[in-house]
Amino acid sequence: xxxxxxxxxxxxxxxxxxxxxxxxxxxxxxxxxxxxxxxxxxxxxxxxxxxxxxxxxxxxxxxxxxxxxxxxxxxxxxxxxxxxxxxxxxxxxxxxxxxxxxxxxxxxxxxxxxxxxxxxxxxxxxxxxxxxxxxxxxxxxxxxxxxxxxxxxxxxxxxxxxxxxxxxxxxxxxxxxxxxxxxxxxxxxxxxxxxxxxxxxxxxxxxxxxxxxxxxxxxxxxxxxxxxxxxxxxxxxxxxxxxxxxxxxxxxxxxxxxxxxxxxxxxxxxxxxxxxxxxxxxxxxxxxxxxxxxxxx
Amino acid sequence: xxxxxxxxxxxxxxxxxxxxxxxxxxxxxxxxxxxxxxxxxxxxxxxxxxxxxxxxxxxxxxxxxxxxxxxxxxxxxxxxxxxxxxxxxxxxxxxxxxxxxxxxxxxxxxxxxxxxxxxxxxxxxxxxxxxxxxxxxxxxxxxxxxxxxxxxxxxxxxxxxxxxxxxxxxxxxxxxxxxxxxxxxxxxxxxxxxxxxxxxxxxxxxxxxxxxxxxxxxxxxxxxxxxxxxxxxxxxxxxxxxxxxxxxxxxxxxxxxxxxxxxxxxxxxxxxxxxxxxxxxxxxxxxxxxxxxxxxxxxxxxxxxxxxxxxxxxxxxxxxxxxxxxxxxxxxxxxxxxx
Numbered sequence: 001x002x003x004x005x006x007x008x009x010x011x012x013x014x015x016x017x018x019x020x021x022x023x024x025x026x027x028x029x030x031x032x033x034x035x036x037x038x039x040x041x042x043x044x045x046x047x048x049x050x051x052x053x054x055x056x057x058x059x060x061x062x063x064x065x066x067x068x069x070x071x072x073x074x075x076x077x078x079x080x081x082x083x084x085x086x087x088x089x090x091x092x093x094x095x096x097x098x099x100x101x102x103x104x105x106x107x108x109x110x111x112x113x114x115x116x117x118x119x120x121x122x123x124x125x126x127x128x129x130x131x132x133x134x135x136x137x138x139x140x141x142x143x144x145x146x147x148x149x150x151x152x153x154x155x156x157x158x159x160x161x162x163x164x165x166x167x168x169x170x171x172x173x174x175x176x177x178x179x180x181x182x183x184x185x186x187x188x189x190x191x192x193x194x195x196x197x198x199x200x201x202x203x204x205x206x207x208x209x210x211x212x213x214x215x216x217x218x219x220x221x222x223x224x225x226x227x228x229x230x231x232x233x234x235x236x237x238x239x240x241x242x243x244x245x246x247x248x249x250x251x252x253x254x255x256x257x258x259x260x261x262x263x264x265x266x267x268x269x270x271x272x273x274x275x276x277x278x279x280x281x282x283x284x285x286x287x288x289x290x291x292x293x294x295x296x297x
Numbered sequence: 298x299x300x301x302x303x304x305x306x307x308x309x310x311x312x313x314x315x316x317x318x319x320x321x322x323x324x325x326x327x328x329x330x331x332x333x334x335x336x337x338x339x340x341x342x343x344x345x346x347x348x349x350x351x352x353x354x355x356x357x358x359x360x361x362x363x364x365x366x367x368x369x370x371x372x373x374x375x376x377x378x379x380x381x382x383x384x385x386x387x388x389x390x391x392x393x394x395x396x397x398x399x400x401x402x403x404x405x406x407x408x409x410x411x412x413x414x415x416x417x418x419x420x421x422x423x424x425x426x427x428x429x430x431x432x433x434x435x436x437x438x439x440x441x442x443x444x445x446x447x448x449x450x451x452x453x454x455x456x457x458x459x460x461x462x463x464x465x466x467x468x469x470x471x472x473x474x475x476x477x478x479x480x481x482x483x484x485x486x487x488x489x490x491x492x493x494x495x496x497x498x499x500x501x502x503x504x505x506x507x508x509x510x511x512x513x514x515x516x517x518x519x520x521x522x523x524x525x526x527x528x529x530x531x532x533x534x535x536x537x538x539x540x541x542x543x544x545x546x547x548x549x550x551x552x553x554x555x556x557x558x559x560x561x562x563x564x565x566x567x568x569x570x571x572x573x574x575x576x577x578x579x580x581x582x583x584x585x586x587x588x589x590x591x592x593x594x595x596x597x598x599x600x601x602x603x604x605x606x607x608x609x610x611x612x613x614x615x616x617x618x619x620x621x622x623x624x625x626x627x628x629x630x631x632x633x634x635x636x
Contacts, residue, residue: 011554015592016584040596042552047502048544051521052528055614056607060548063603085504107610111602161504162515171508172365192364197455197503204563205498205536212459213501242579281583 001134005077006068006120007035008087011043012234013079019278020234023263024079024125026277030141030270031129035077038067044086047201061090062104066116075121077128079263081233085158087122088165094118124159126232126262127168130176138183142269145185146293151265152189152221152229152257153177156236157197171195177230180262184269191220198231200239207246214239215251222255228289230260237261242283258286268293298325300332300374304344305387307394316385317341323374329386330358330369333398346398353511356447360398361387366452368511389452391461404461405448408468412490416475419482421621428622434479441474441519443512450506450516462495466506466516469497473519476526479622488527497524498537529615536563549604552594556586 007028013021028035041064043049045057064087068076078084094101095118105115128134153174160171169176174195178188196217199210218240221229231237241259248255259282260268267277274294279286301320307313321335330348337344349355351370358369362377363384377384392400418428450466457463464472472491475481491497497520506516528538540563547555560576561569579585586592594600 011556014553015586016556016579018583040552040594040599042594042597042600043544043548043554045548046544046554047521048541049548051524052538052541053545053607053611054521054525055611056545056548056604059603059607060600063599107603107606111599111606113596113599113603157503157505162507162517164507172363197501199455199459199501201502202456202499202537204559205540206456206460206501209456209459209463209499210501213455238584242582242584245578246575283578283582283584 001031001033001128001132001137002075003032004034004036004073005075005123006038006071006073008038008041008044008064008068008076008078008083010078010080010083010234011046012238017234017237017261017281019281020079020237020261020263023261023267023272023277026272027141027263027266027270030267030272031134031137033077033128036071036073038064038071038076041067044083046082046086050086050089057086058090058093059104059107061087062094062116063108063113065091065094065120065122066108066114068120069116070114074119075123077123077125079125079232080235081124081156081158082235084122084124085165091118091120091122092165124168124232126159126176126180129266130168130179135179135183138180138266142184142266144269144271144293146265146269147185149186149289149292150189150225150227151181151186151260152191152217152224152226153181153194154198154217154221154229154231154236154240154259155195156231156233157195159232160195177232177262180266181230184265186265186269189221189224189226191217191224191226193217193220198236198239200235200243203239203243210239211243211247211250214243214247215253218244218247218255218257219251219253222253222257226257227292228258228260228286230262230265232262234261244284256284256288258282258284258289260286298323298327298375298378300327300378301383302332302336303383303385304336304397305385306344306397307388309396318383325375327374328370329360329362329367329372329374332374333369333386344398345396354445356445359389359447359449359452361385361389361452366390366449366509368447368449371511389448391451391454391457391465392448400448402448405446405451405465405467408464409446409471412464412468412472412475413483413487414468414471414475416478417481417483417487421482428480430479430622434622437477437479438474441470441477441514444470444474444514444516445512447511449509449511450514453505453509455503455505456499456501460495460499463499464491464496466500466520469500469523470514470516470519473522476523477618479618482621485530485532488523488530488532491523492527492532492535492538496535497527498535500524529611536565539563545604549601551591552597552600553592555588555591557588 050057181188199213203210347357353371
């Protein structure tokens with residue numbers, strides 16, 4: 001874990017998923033991480049700009065990395081899987097090809113944006129607290145163990161695959177979320193589709209296909225006895241939380257599974273309150289689980 | 298070394314499935330395919346699987362080890378034995394099982410045929426004996442040309458599990474190989490095939506295909522290349538392309554995603570009306586940002602200029618690609634070659 005990071009919350013945590021940004025800032029404080037805001041950061045383009053206009057995507061991300069560099073930070077911290085893959089993929093391309101980096105910098109200069117030398121590493125919050133001194137610090141701040149609560153880890157895709165670009169852990173047998181759940185005093189629940197897709201990228205353009213994908217982890221986690229689910233990605237969270245009602249009707253099953261952001265799980269174990277972690281901003285009500293956490297009922 | 302495998306067996310005559318455990322002694326260099334061969338030769342001759350080249354070229358021996366698709370001939374067993382594991386060997390996913398580890402590849406080939414896997418030269422005569430393709434033009438399709446059609450990518454495709462008609466990563470990687478072939482004149486009619494209801498916009502970007510491909514084809518990246526070609530040709534009829542358009546527009550207008558534009562502009566105004574109760578539920582949780590006061594990034598002019606600058610560069614690249622193969626210089630050596 002670093003003592004300071006250029007902090008990139010991305011779009012969702014700045015907009016509809018604000019509770020993730022708030023919770024992240026709150027736990028960073030507890031963990032002793034300084035988060036330096038990036039003035040003028042934009043959307044990373046998600047998979048959409050990446051697909052439709054790959055050159056524009058590359059420049060958008062180079063601009064963000066250049067802005068982080070300008071802050072004097074060598075590590076940019078993300079809290080979203082899609083931002084993580086987008087930024088890391090652009091970074092890997094730019095770092096591996098000096099001619100490409102020169103060309104991109106010429107374009108950035110032409111529009112008056114900060115150039116990028118290739119010196120920034122992109123890391124997700126999950127990786128910073130799942131091992132090493134970050135994990136030790138996590139164990140220290142988890143003063144209110146979530147004893148007796150069964151939590152299903154849901155990784156989402158773009159923090160695991162392609163491992164050539166992400167590479168933190170075995171993409172088929174990840175353990176980082178399980179380790180964090182244990183450090184928080186809760187019990188991790190295992191189920192096969194924890195590494196599969198939540199369907200979110202196509203939830204509007206191909207609703208039926210996306211719901212077909214979303215039902216699997218919800219049904220399996222429920223079957224495995226989970227009280228709640230935790231995810232390191234705000235897009236997965238939106239899918240699992242806001243679209244859970246639709247998945248429930250489609251599958252004709254009652255899920256009622258509260259979905260935690262990673263930072264909320266850590267925050268709850270660190271003694272931050274329901275309001276501080278903004279659980280009220282969830283569509284699937286979190287109180288069946290948060291009541292157990294905060295009131296022991 | 299001794300290798301123990303649990304193998305999923307399927308007997309089509311009795312429609313019976315079972316898991317059987319086999320332990321055999323093999324050389325330390327043995328691959329999964331070598332182990333299966335020893336089992337078949339020495340223990341149970343009825344064990345059924347496909348194989349041919351034994352060197353990761355023919356694409357016959359795709360199967361799953363502990364749920365992950367691999368080429369049996371490219372999978373060394375020593376690390377598995379050293380880790381003390383007893384892996385489960387099963388047939389690939391997303392394809393019907395015929396017997397034991399053999400799947401029916403016909404649905405796979407049907408999708409290959411559907412994407413027009415051959416060069417469409419538009420009837421144009423090459424300037425010399427053949428079209429001359431420059432190295433950098435070949436480089437554009439070389440990654441996808443490495444595909445051996447083993448099906449490992451298809452096996453774990455999350456979208457195909459939910460929509461079995463999805464053209465899928467293997468067929469669409471082959472599509473990218475023709476879309477970006479400088480000699481191909483298929484143009485929009487070719488792209489229309491990939492822009493259909495079960496085409497590129499079905500891909501959920503789970504990246505299992507990139508993870509599983511034993512040849513480094515990166516099928517998801519190939520699907521994105523086809524999506525880019527469709528998008529940049531101005532073919533925005535599909536909800537997937539319209540969804541992407543909102544992201545591009547968002548970065549230009551505010552720098553952030555215009556979340557409230559996504560639903561109406563992806564699904565259309567009529568379907569968006571049906572989503573009003575859903576939107577209200579989200580609004581009650583505070584998940585609908587005020588559309589009248591969108592969050593705006595600082596230094597937005599940089600991004601707007603960047604968008605316009607890159608757009609003009611993309612247009613120039615598109616025009617160059619549409620101009621066709623590089624014409625060979627009219628030198629005597631080439632005329633001689635053409636005779």
